[in-house]
Structure formats: C-alpha cells, structure tokens
Amino acid sequence: MIRVKICGNRTIEDVLLSVNSGADAIGLIVGTKYYSEDKISPDFAGNLLEQIPPLITTVLVTHLQSSQEIIEIYNLVPTSTIQLHNDISIEEIQTIKNLLPHVKLIKAVHVVNEKAIETAQYFAPFTDAILLDSRTNGRIGGTGKTHDWSISGKIAALINKPVILAGGLNPENILQAIECVNPFGVDVNSGVDTSSGDKDPDKIRAFVDICKKARCSSY
Structure with missing residues (x-):
C-alpha cells in the first residue's frame, strides 16, 4: 500500500482538505534554516495539530540540526513523527531517539547523484524511514523539481x-514515479498547490486517487 503524505500545510483549510481527500499523513514545517514559504510557527502548528482528526499520521518537518532545539519544538508540536530535513549527525539522531522513543524518525536524503545511495545506507539503521528528495542551492525541500528516480529505485531496493x-511530484508524474521507485510512500507539497501557495482541492484529490489506484493494482 502506497502511503500519501501532504506536506506544507499552513492553514486548517489545507489540513482538512488533505485529510478529507484521503491523505495518510500531514506535514507541518516548523524550524527552518532554508527558504520555505510554508513554514509556520510552533504555536500555530500546535493549534493545527489539535484540529487534525484521529487516525492521521502527523509529521513535524524541520531543518534544525540540534537535538535540543528539535525536542523543544516537538514539545510544542507533539506529532507522531519527526522528519529531519537537513544535515544532522547520527549522534543527534540517537539523542532524539533516546529521549523520544515513541516518536518515529524520518531522515531526508537528497538525491543529487549516486552518492545518495551511500548516504541512505548510512542513516537507515538509525531511523525509521528514509525520504528521498530533490534540492537546489537555496532550498532543501519544496523545490518542485524531480531527481533521478533510477537512483531512488536502487535505494528502495537496497535498504x-x-x-x-x-521531489517534484504531481498528479501528472506520480504514477510513473511509483512504477520507477516502488516506494513505501510518497510526499507531495508544491505539486498540489495553487499559484498562491495554498492547497489545490482538485490537484490533491487527483494525486491521492492516482496513488490509491496504483496501490490497488501494484501492491
């Protein structure tokens, strides 16, 4: 079964649209070091979290690299999962895991070239999942750009x-992406946005529906 995460939710309308469209997980971006138009404050994220219905996985997405800072934000935004979306050391990851043993950790790995295979293998033993994303000089997420899915497919088969x-997923390319990589789940942000950056109802519904059809025919 392909799991679907909708990231970059910045209003309760975004959150409920994602949930009601059948998303399995909701991403809230809090604590950034790179540009993201979807970042929200810990207090506001905590307020959104209180309004998310049960049986939905909640994900705190952060660029922070200090376990202390991450845990401080987590205490304000107590999600079920933390997505570490930057260069963070194994030692800091282990500290988070030791202090928050009930929280699942996702480590983002940027697929720039085949070195990503080694990086994913390095972090995999210390986390609960690996997220494969694209990056640019100024952004480490929400780039709207795809990467080499053949490398991602190798990683999915190896770890x-x-x-x-x-990375750059949208309703037009998601089926091909799933066929190339065979991932556990997919994560979309800008690919289901309107021109103003809000979540687009038609795009989200189309994206989730395609994933569900792929799930039924391929898994």
Missing part, C-alpha cells in the same frame, strides 16, 4: 527500511 519518495 531494509521504508522509503518515501518526494
């Missing part, structure tokens, strides 16, 4: 952890 595919 013994769930792989979540991200």
Whole structure:
C-alpha cells in the first residue's frame, strides 16, 4: 500500500482538505534554516495539530540540526513523527531517539547523484524511514523539481527500511514515479498547490486517487 503524505500545510483549510481527500499523513514545517514559504510557527502548528482528526499520521518537518532545539519544538508540536530535513549527525539522531522513543524518525536524503545511495545506507539503521528528495542551492525541500528516480529505485531496493519518495511530484508524474521507485510512500507539497501557495482541492484529490489506484493494482 502506497502511503500519501501532504506536506506544507499552513492553514486548517489545507489540513482538512488533505485529510478529507484521503491523505495518510500531514506535514507541518516548523524550524527552518532554508527558504520555505510554508513554514509556520510552533504555536500555530500546535493549534493545527489539535484540529487534525484521529487516525492521521502527523509529521513535524524541520531543518534544525540540534537535538535540543528539535525536542523543544516537538514539545510544542507533539506529532507522531519527526522528519529531519537537513544535515544532522547520527549522534543527534540517537539523542532524539533516546529521549523520544515513541516518536518515529524520518531522515531526508537528497538525491543529487549516486552518492545518495551511500548516504541512505548510512542513516537507515538509525531511523525509521528514509525520504528521498530533490534540492537546489537555496532550498532543501519544496523545490518542485524531480531527481533521478533510477537512483531512488536502487535505494528502495537496497535498504531494509521504508522509503518515501518526494521531489517534484504531481498528479501528472506520480504514477510513473511509483512504477520507477516502488516506494513505501510518497510526499507531495508544491505539486498540489495553487499559484498562491495554498492547497489545490482538485490537484490533491487527483494525486491521492492516482496513488490509491496504483496501490490497488501494484501492491
């Protein structure tokens, strides 16, 4: 079964639209070091979290690299999962895991070239899932750009952890992406946005529906 995460939710309308469209997980971007038009404050994220219905996975997405800072934000935004979307050391990851043993950790790996295979293998034993994303000089997420899915497919086949595919996904390319990578889940942000950056109802419904059809025919 392909899991679907809708990231970059910045209003309760975004959140409920994602949930009501059948998304399995909701991403809230809090604590950034790179540009993101979807970042929200810890207090506001905590307010959104209170309004998310049960049986939905909630994900705190952060660029922070200090376990202390991440845990401080987590205490304000107590999601079920934390997505570490930057260069963070194994030692800091282990500290988070030790202090928050009930929280699942996702480590983002940027697929710039085949070195991503080694990086994913390095982090996999210390996290619960690996997320494969694209990056640019100024952004480490929400780029709207795809990467080499053949590399992502190799990673998904090699590591013994769930792989979540991200980076430039949208309703037009998601089926091909799933066929190339065979991921555990997919993560979309800008690919289901309107021109103003809000979530687009038609795009989200189309994206989730395609994933569900792929799930039924391929898994």
